[in-house]
Amino acid sequence: MTELTSFIAGLPKAELHLHHVGSASPRIVAELAARHEGDSPVPADPAALADFFAFRDFAHFIEVYLKVVDLIRDDEDVRMLTYEIGRELARQQVRYAELTITPYSSVKRGIPAPAFCAAIEDARRGAAADFGVDLRWCFDIPGEAGLPAAEETLRIALEEKPDGLISFGLGGPELGVPRSQFKPYFDRARAAGLRSVPHAGETTGPETIWAALQDLGAERIGHGIAAAQDAQLMAYLAEREIPLEVCPTSNVRTRAVAGLDEHPLATLIRAGVPVSINSDDPPMFGTTLEEEYAVAARLLGLDAHGVAGLARAAVTQSFLEPAGKAALLAEIDEYAASNVA
């Protein structure tokens, strides 16, 4: 392990773009597949999962993702998955994470919304007590399921209102799924005090990001890497300090970019766009948040101070309360002061 990777390993972090089902580790997926032996194409052998998590393109990634969603059959599966995500985050010194959860996909598969929300809240309390990880929820609309999914996601958000719920998002494919159709749902979610964090500019161009800003009141953008194609958009994001939740390896594994050396992260940083570094669906992309920090350090030529700056940026851009932000920023600074030669 190099000096920088060991510095990253111990660095207190925050993660802002992490998907619930996408974070199911090979062990958890194998355990869920074994629970539902025989009626799932998902391999119950963790070693076979690496091949299963190889994607021809983004559409194929979503297809595989939904096969793993099918493994989540009851509230006990939800509770176990969510609690284990807390364990994995603590292993990486993540103190605070905003987890993107898609209640529609599980409720549609027969898990009642109240039981779903009780399970994630049990896990949130357990992760805080057992692992010292503060989990919050973003409820997102699976875009491919369109307006019925938007309606149901908003209804669950407003009627169940789990304690950890802080934001409202939009995931899934962007191609053929215009952001503008979801404006009424984002208007109502924002009116109820939820923060707006839709995906945009992951697999389509800057126009999708403009739409997320203008139609959905986006306060942060999921991915948003297409902003690098539009200097005016980057200037707009920089001036208004609207952050992008960048997930470098995800973009390579879903074929959104050809390779890490073609990733626009450095262009975005040079233009002054606020950026956080995230892992998105780490087991599916064969990565971890620690690894994403190492990738960003390589792409941006960062030393330990620069890497500590990545952690500070994620905390600053988070929806954590001011006192929590101040405490976590102080912890990061203390760690950097004690561990940077």
Ligand SMILES: O=c1[nH]cnc2c1ncn2[C@@H]1O[C@H](CO)[C@@H](O)[C@H]1O
């Ligand atoms: O990188 C991603 N981009 C867009 N959607 C994603 C990504 N990772 C996971 N999801 C999830 O895919 C589902 C589609 O129905 C949604 O639940 C979304 O949260």
